Amino acid sequence: EVQLVESGGGLVQSGGSLRLSCAASGFSFSTSWMHWVRQAPGKGLVWLSRIDSDGISTSYADSVKGRFTISRDNARNTLYLLMNSLRAEDTAVYYCARDGHNYSFDYWGQGTLVTVSS
C-alpha cells in the first residue's frame, strides 16, 4: 500500500523557519518525482515545488522561490521542504504528493498544518 506521511508542521512566528518531512512507502520512491502542494484554510490548492527522482532538478512557485527549498533523501525514502522567512500567508495545510504522469499527483499524504503567527 502506498503511504505518504507528512510531519513537522506546527506553530511558528513570522520570520521563522520550519522543515517539513514526508515519509514514503509502498512504491519506488527513488524513481519518483515528488511535489509539495498547500491549501490555506478555506481556500484552494496551490502548487509549491517539485523535485526530480535524483534530487538534482527542482522548480518552485514564484510565491515561495528563494524562501523554500525542496530536497530528498532516497536512502531514507523521505521528501523535505525547508521553509524560511515564513509569513502569515504561508499558514496552510501542506501536502506532499507523488508525480504519477506529467505533473499529475496520484498519491497524496494526509497533510500537515503550518500556522504562522504574526
Place this chain on the structure above:
Amino acid sequence: QSALTQPASVSGSPGQSITISCTGTSSDVGGYNYVSWYQQYPGKAPKLMIYDVSNRPSGVSSRFSGSKSGNTASLTISGLQAEDEADYYCSSYTSSSTGVFGGGTKLTVL
C-alpha cells in the same frame, strides 16, 4: 503563474450530467496535454480523477471524463450521484516547468 480559472460553483440533480471548465493560457492548458482533475472532500486530501486531459486512473468511475479544446479543459460527470458532491480542482503543467491549479469548483448535488 496565475491560477487557472474555474467556476466557483456548479450544481445538478441526481442522474444529470454536469461539466466544469478550466481555462488557462497557451503556456499551460493550451500548450500541453498535461491537465489533471482532483476531487476533494472537506478535511480530506485530494484524489486524482483524470490525468493527461482524459485518462482515468484505475478505480475511478467511468462517469468521470475529461477533454480539452484550446486553452480550456473540461471535466464532465455523468449520472450525477450524491457522493459526487465535493470540491473539484484542475491542474496543469506550465511552460516554466511548474504546476498550477485552478481556484476550485464546489459541486452541489441538488
